[in-house]
Amino acid sequence: MWTLEQIAQNVKGKVLGDGAWEVNSVATLKSAKSHQVSFLANSKYTKHLESTNAGAVLVTQKMAEAVTGNAIVVEDSYIAYALVARLLNPEPENYAGIAATAVVNPNAKIPEDACIDANVVIGNNVSLGRGAFIGAGTVIQDGVIIGNNARINPNVTICHDVIIGDDVIIHPGVVIGADGFGIANNKGKWLKIPQLGTVEIGHDVEIGANTTIDRGALENTVIGNGVKIDNQVQIGHNDIIGDNTAIAGCVGIAGSTEVGENCIIGGGVGISGHIKIADGVMMTGMTMVTKSISEPGSYSSGIPAETTNQWHKNVVRYRQLAKLTERVKKLERPS
Amino acid sequence: MWTLEQIAQNVKGKVLGDGAWEVNSVATLKSAKSHQVSFLANSKYTKHLESTNAGAVLVTQKMAEAVTGNAIVVEDSYIAYALVARLLNPEPENYAGIAATAVVNPNAKIPEDACIDANVVIGNNVSLGRGAFIGAGTVIQDGVIIGNNARINPNVTICHDVIIGDDVIIHPGVVIGADGFGIANNKGKWLKIPQLGTVEIGHDVEIGANTTIDRGALENTVIGNGVKIDNQVQIGHNDIIGDNTAIAGCVGIAGSTEVGENCIIGGGVGISGHIKIADGVMMTGMTMVTKSISEPGSYSSGIPAETTNQWHKNVVRYRQLAKLTERVKKLERPS
C-alpha cells in the first residue's frame, strides 16, 4: 500500500484531502474502489467525478474543485496517471536462469541475471545485455547484439546480425531483420537481390505484436531512440525512422524512406518508398503519402465512410468531374 | 459412405431421385464425381448444373427442376452444403496426451483428453477445458483460462491472464493479449502506460492467422460470442466486439472502440478509436470509419481503381473543386 502523500511525491503533485489514505492500484473513475487511484485526463469523463468511489483522483488544478473526495493535483493528469500506474505495477522480477529446453550456442554471451525461457533458440556470437528477458519460443540468430534490460516476448524472430539498444520491449510474433523485398526484373523473371545490410534499433524502443522490420539491402534499416511502434506495422528495407516517432497499427512504409523525429503516424497509413518526411509531421489514420513532406504539421487523405447508397452516387459524380468542368467552361464562354 | 437419404435427413432436405445413392465427400459442380455431393448457391454457376457428374446436388426448390441427376432440395443450399461438408469431414480425433517436448507448468490444469503437441509451453495456473488441442510451438502464459474444445493451432501466443470461452478456433501466428499501444508524451519522450487489463473472448469464436488482439489498459478488451475474425486483423486495447460480428482480413480497429452485434466488416476496413458502431452495421472493403455510426445499414468509402492516367486527371480535378465552386458562384451572380 502507498499513501496519497507518497504517490503525490512521485508525480510532483499536491494532495487535497487525506494524505495518509492508502491505495494500491489504479482504475477508471467509473470502476475505482476506495483503495484505488483514478484520473481525469479527458473532459468527456468529468461527469464521473461526482460519483466515483476512487480513493483519490489525479487532476489538474483547473478540475480540482470538481473532485468531491481526495485529489492529487498535478501538471498533466495523464502523465501522472502513467507514472502512478508504473509505480503501483512494477514489472515482475526476472527469474534468472536458462530454461532446460532453451538451445543456447556456447559462444553466446548471456549475463547471469538474464531469463531465457523455454524453447528459446540463441545462435552463435549473440550478445545479450544485463537483465534480458527472452520469452518462450523466441529465435535469435547468429551475431545479434541486444542491450540492457531487453524484454523480448514469446515467438519473436530476430535475424542474424541485428543490433538492438537498451530498454527495448518487443511483443510476440515480431520479425526483425528478414530480407527486404529486393527484386530486379530480368527479362520477365524476378532476380533476388541479396539483402546485405542489417537493422539497427536504438534505445527505449517498443515494437508491437506481429510487426516486421526488414534488413537493409546494402546499408542498414535504422529505428531511432524512443521510437514506439504498434502492432502489424511493416517497415521496409533501408527505412530510417527518427527519434521519438510513434507509429500506430497497420502502417506500411515502403523501402528507403526517411521519417523524421517526433512524427506521429496514424493507423493504417501507407507511405511510399524513397521519400523523406520532415520532423514533427502528424498523419491521420489511413493517409496515403506518395511524396516527400518537407514541412511539419498535420496531413490527411481519404474520404470517410457514408452510407453505401450515398457513396455510390458520390463516386459517380467524382468520375463525372471532367464533364462538369466542361459544362462550367461552356457556361463561362457561351458559343 | 452415406446415402442421399441420410444426407437429406441431416439437412432437413428432400431427395429427388435415388435416395439410396452413396456419396462420401463434397466437391464443386464442375469437379464433382458420382460419389460426391455438390451444391448450387450462386446463380452464376447454374450453367454447370447440366454437365455436372455429381452424385447429387443441394439446391433450393426454385432450382430443383434444372438438376438433371439426383437432387436434395433444401431451404438454403449454402447452409446445407456447409452442414454436409462438416458431416462428411469431421474434425480428426485428438491424440490425447502431452508431447515429451512440451513444457507444462505443474500447476497448469490439463484435462486427460487434451492433446498438447510438441514444444508447446504452458505457464503457471493455466487452465484448459476438456478436448483442448494445442498446436506445436504455441505459448500460453501464466493464468490463462481456456474453455472446452479449444483448437489452438501452432505458433500462437496467448499472453498472461487471457480468458477464452468454449469452442474457439485460433489459427497459427495469432497473438492475444500483447500490450496495447498506450503511450503518453512527456515533454517529447513517450512514457509507456502499463496495460493492466486483459482480453476476454467468448464462446464459438474463430480467429484467423497472424491476427492480434491487444489486452486492455485498465478494463478488458472483449470479443463477444460467435465472433469470426479473419487473418491479419488488428484489434486495439479496450475494444469491445459484439456477438456474431464477422471481421474480414486486414481490418484495423483502434483502441476503445465498441462495435455492435451482427456487424459485417469488410477486408481492409480501418476504424478509429473511441467511437461506437451500432448493431447490424455492414462496411464494404477498405472503408475508413472516423466517426460513430448509430444506424444499422451498409457503409462505404474509397474510390475504386481506374487507369493511372485517368486517376491522375481526377485527382487534379478533385483538388480544383474549390476553384470550380468559385466559378459556378460567379456564373450565378455575374458582376
Place this chain on the structure above:
Amino acid sequence: MWTLEQIAQNVKGKVLGDGAWEVNSVATLKSAKSHQVSFLANSKYTKHLESTNAGAVLVTQKMAEAVTGNAIVVEDSYIAYALVARLLNPEPENYAGIAATAVVNPNAKIPEDACIDANVVIGNNVSLGRGAFIGAGTVIQDGVIIGNNARINPNVTICHDVIIGDDVIIHPGVVIGADGFGIANNKGKWLKIPQLGTVEIGHDVEIGANTTIDRGALENTVIGNGVKIDNQVQIGHNDIIGDNTAIAGCVGIAGSTEVGENCIIGGGVGISGHIKIADGVMMTGMTMVTKSISEPGSYSSGIPAETTNQWHKNVVRYRQLAKLTERVKKLERPS
C-alpha cells in the same frame, strides 16, 4: 577476391580500366571502398560517380564516360549489380543434420543434406527435397511436400498437405494453409464451412515475413512459379496468383480471385474476392480494386495526402458535388 575481369565475365560486361583489380564485396557509390564494386542504376545518384572510391562501377554504355576510375560496362546495371551481389555473397552452406531438439516424425522423408534446426516440428508423411533448410521453431504439419533447395526461416507454420515447389524462400512468421475465412450465416449465427482444399506453391517463390496464404475451401489456393510476395500480405482461399507476379507489402486479396501473370501489385493494395485480374496489370500503392480488370496497364486509386486543413475542405466539397451539379444544371437551363 575476384578480379574485375572475372566479375565482368559473370555479368557479360566489359572492363574499362584495370581488369586485374581485385574486389570482394558490393557497396553504394557513396560508401564503397577500393576493394568494393558499386553500381549506377538510378540517374539520381550520378553526382556520386565523381567522388566514389569504389574499385569499379557497374554502368551502362551511356554512363561509362562519367566514371573516373574502373568501370564494368553492362547492358542493365541493376541486374548486373544483383548478379555480382549474389556472386560475392553466396548463401552459407547448410550444416547438414537434424538438431537434437527437432521433433521429426519417423515417417517424414528428410534428405541427408537437409538442415533441420533446433525445435523444428515435422509431421507424419512430410517430404522435403534435397538441400532443405528449416529454421528454428518452424512447424510443418502432416503430409506437406516441399521441393529442392527450400529455405524456410524460423517460426514459420506450414499446415497439413500444403505442396511447395523447388527453390522457395519463406521468411519468418509466415503461415501457409490456415483455414480460409469460410462462414455461412445460419439465422444470425455463423456456421464454419470446412476448408477442404490446400495450397499449391510453384517453384522459385519468395514469401515475406508474417504473410498468410489460406488453404482453399474445395479446390486449392495456387501460387504460380516465380511469384514474389513481400511481408504482411494476406492471400485468401482459392486465390490463384499467376507466374512471376510480384506483390508488395500489406496487400490483401480476398478469396476466389484470380490474378494474372507478370502483374505488379503495389503496397497496401486491396483486391475484392471473386474477380479476375488480367496478365500484366500494375497497381500503384493502396489502390482499391473492386471489379475485374481485363486489360493490362497501370491502375490506381486513392487521393494522396494534403494538409489536414485542406483535406477537411476538400472532403466537404466532395460531399457537396450533388449540389454543385444541380447549380450548374440550373445555370444551363435558367427558369
